[in-house]
Amino acid sequence: MAEENADRTVARSWLLLVVVTVLVGLVGFVAIFILGAQITEHDPTETFFEASDVFVQPDAEWNTTIFVSKSPETREIRRLTWLVVLISVGIFVVVEGLLVFAMIRYRRKNAETTGEPVQMYGSNPVELAWTVIPILIVVTLCLATVRTIHSVQPTAGERPENSLTVEVIGHRWWWEFRIPEYDVVTANELVVPVQRPIWLELGSADVIHSFWVPELQGKMDAIPVKTNYWQFTADEVGTYLGQCAEYCGTQHANMLIRIDVKDEADFKTWATNQALPAPNETTPSAVNGRKVFLEYACQNCHGVAGLSDGNFAPDLTHLMSRTLIAGGMLPNTIDNLKAWVENPQAIKPGCDMPALQLSKSEIEDVVSFLATLK
Amino acid sequence: MTVLPRTSTAKPEPSRPGVLERVHEWVVTIDHKRLGILYISAGILFFLVGGIEAGVIRYQLAYAANPTIDPVTFNQMFTMHGTTMVFLVGMPVLLGFGNYLTPLMIGTRDMAFPRLNAWGFWVFLFGGLLLYYSFIGSSGLYGAPGAPDVGWFAYSPLTTRAFNRGNNVDYWTLGILVSGFGSMATGINLVVTILCLRCKGMKLMRMPIMVWSMLVTGFLVMIALPVLTAAQVMLLFDRFLGAHFFDPQLEGSVLLWQHLFWFFGHPEVYILIIPAFGFISEIIPVFSRKVIFGYTMMVVALVWIAFQSMGVWAHHMFAVGLPPSLNAFFAASTFLIAVPTGIKIFNWIGTIWGGRIIYKTPMLFALGFVGMFVIGGLTGIMLATVPFDWDVSDSYFVVGHFHYVLFGGTLFAIFGAIYYWFPKMSGKMLSEKLGKLHFWVLFIGFNLTFAPMHVSGMLGMPRRIYTYAPDRGLDIWNLLSSIGYGVQFIAILIFVWNILHSLRKGEDAGDDPWDAWTLEWATTSPPKSWNFNPLPVVKSRRPLWDAKHPEDPDHEYE
């Protein structure tokens, strides 16, 4: 008699589990499909996050959150992200819910209870259910993922007709940008036109780096002796920030990227200026400074168009057009330049520019020369 | 009361061996139980060291632009932290439990190759010490010694001589290579022991899930580790003999290292989690007072995971520019591995369903494991979505993800296992009060540390940066993580105190303190060196259940 009762309780508890699993699974599945379809039409990021301070850092000069999408590519990724987040949250709620429910419902209520609960060795239909439902979810995820991979990841031959090619070369610990179309060579800060596809050809001069500007595109590695292709089209004029995302040695933390998106005309002005050789300033200090630049090792490492062609270090031809120096560590001011030339190791320990032991006046001179490099 | 070791009070022996003799006994031992305890203790010591390294990291990142720790030291800290936790903590502790428990659970006297077993332990320990010797012995840049600073996966070409002067990379390579030999020896030993030395009646499908997980882990170790060893030998060739396997300037391939490393590295994360699955599959039934639900599917899922874990490695490489079709393949295979993992989680829930759960410390850790592992698993699925991975790979999101898997998962399971089997190993109970305190403080500290990392990652914080600018909105999340570290630190102190205190003053455990069902509880605590006399004969998966319930034995249902 007692045994029969026990059997009935067990049967009931199992029925409960089967019903709960299957129902929640099915409801979740349908909900995911409906919401998933919704997402492909409206990007919920806009509704949920653009208004939220937490994820968007409204006052921050630095905005690197993945929740702000400023290119069709990131919007495409975001849609998929939302689908995945939704599915994951659904599974999370179901599984943790079942777990917590069972933990509370089936706790031993009375320490004196003797005898064991009824033993259940398994149940084929239940186990089948929780094998098949996950497989269905996995298939959905796979299809969505494959679609997005193909629409976002370019391959070598897929360069769009009207795109602007930018060669991105990672160096320890700064970025070199080249725009062959305009003969531009610059460092750390790139200017590109708005609403024109930007075709990136990524490479590295030394170790592996990774190019990551979250609002414009996901990351792609810059690898020595391998060219990776990557692409984005900026929606809006503005400044977008990012940094190296693959550990590349001592100063990996200070290898920042800054992309200024400008309208076509402003971009052209910038690019034409960048292509000019260094101006020939004649203030006495700048003339001395140029001499210092040529006599010390500066010129072996740094290129200045018309003066030197070192290519180990950032090109300085239009140094003063940049906002920051030293991989984004310092604002580009005269004082900072002096401090930098005096002892880069004090500012960016481990970096590849040595302190050249210049005298105070040599530093003054060389920096007034640098200041002419507009 | 005097605090003499209990041997002298209980049964005065003719002459108590001196300290030196006892140390000597441990050094020359080939007893799998002692070696298991040595593995676990060494692992715990390394765990404390690795934890302190994590503390340096969290201290430096507590607020923006913190000037305290210099970049080189910081980079050494995360390299050593990762290497230590994976190779010198996770593997030895898990394999240590495998060593201790496998012969007991399959009813035999020792491992198949006791001497190989001892060799494995000492080689592992030597490898670990060699790695740590780099702090003082390696000659680095400007002649200053320094630990490796290339990250725990040591990507080439960062490890070539051109970019890494000095020889800290050699310490990394040799230390891990040597300790890897120890792990391989243990892997082989486990497989042979389990296949050949089971007691009478212990068919494969009657083995405890824990033993199954050790069998699978043994195979994975045998398959995955040699790949790492080979890659490391190639690296040594590059560095010393002028080869250029990984040197891009001379037609070597930097991605070859990544493929080889992750072909090892992905099975490695399953080497770190499958034994944990085993612990949980023993603890949950006993404290739910129910037989494991769906034994066959549990075994199938283990084997499925093991096979598939060898075909997912490139999900660590979605951002290296593999062709879209390869990315799609590895995304699909990674999604699919979620299915057997899900089966296991559901079957654990199925086991407690309808049970009578007793909330002792091992059970708290086991349930904590299930709850946290689910989170780690789900963020894993998100990361398998290649385009989302482009967003957050190599960011703190990933750091959050794998700590939910390896800390909330593996480490919680290890703590559960320590609380569960400590009575068997020492004959003493650990304090329940301290144990529960340990669990809750750790649980809170763990979530406080690692949940915010998902956010800082999505806000654009790459991993492995030693500093970040103040105006990026990262401060608060990092501060929370660092505070969480402090909370965890307290939890670990409680744990250490619990161990030390209970070893001296713990309650006597008796042979079978948890009223459990597997064979290790059929012998004394601690077991004699010969384990069983006579060797047991079993008729079902739960021999002690059969003995305790002769009217309703298991073998009528299996």
Ligand SMILES: [Cu+2]
């Ligand atoms: Cu980097």
Ligand SMILES: [Cu+2]
């Ligand atoms: Cu992996």
